[in-house]
Amino acid sequence: MGDQLTVVDKAVAAEGVVTLALARPDGGRLPDWAPGAHIDVTLPTGATRQYSLCGDRWDAHTYRIGVLREVDGRGGSAYVHDELAVGDVVAFGGPRNDFAMVPSTRYLFVAGGIGITPLLPMVHQADLVGADWALLYGGRSRRSMAFLDDLAHYGDRVHLHPQDEAGLLPLAAWLGGARDDTVVYCCGPGPLLAAVEDATAHRPPHRLRTERFAAAELGAPVRDEPFEVELARTGTTVTVTPQLSVLEAARRAGATTLSSCEQGVCGTCETTVLAGVPDHRDTLLADHERAAGDCMFPCVSRSCTDRLVLDL
Structure with a gap:
């Protein structure tokens, strides 16, 4: 991840949320992106850390991200809130869209x-x-809900539900x-996603799309014995024990693989x-992508077969 961005603006968007505007140090054009x-x-x-792009996609020179202070996080959000300042430089990769x-x-x-x-x-x-659309937006309180000013001009298409005023989302x-041809997009904490999945279980397939911040609860791996992973680019073969992730085993063998969440949620x-059949344990791939078996997320996924060959 060699490309660099400079923090050109930092602002408070809500209680516990800051936004960062990021641009190339030389003012150059940034890669295009889609919602x-x-x-x-x-x-x-x-x-x-990975952050969703939430600014103007037609602005070719600035990215905007929103960062929530995670009270029980790993320290990244606290650093962004407390230490990162205008003029500081960060490295970036992407954009990617899962x-x-x-x-x-x-x-x-x-x-x-x-x-x-x-x-x-x-x-x-x-x-x-x-398009015919509506937004249902919930939060602990109005003070904690970011980007309300951005949403205000959409009028009654936006339905705000601060929990301390209106309770849980209806x-x-x-x-x-919702009509059967309505596509539902949901992003938020795990309990919200689970509730939305339950409420849409009766709907036609592929009408619900979700993005997670944390891994979903998963059962045990398909196999609990060691398996072999061949790193095709070097020809090295490593043994992955139950105590190791594929990612960690590959790194110990010299593979340089970028990772972030290490929970199978960021991509x-x-x-x-x-070659081989992966045991998918991520929360990113759709069923048809899992069935294809041509990619995996080695931070969490494992193997159904004695051997995997990976493009590493």
């Missing part, structure tokens, strides 16, 4: 807390193309009454599978 995309940001501390917006005439966007960040550009895009009413470490 749902995120970038990997490597902080001066060396920590890498939450792409599909064409539709109807959308329902459901955001919980900082989950609003990837949905902001989607709301803008849906409005731009004249998911059953909204999702139960940073996506790796091509050349």
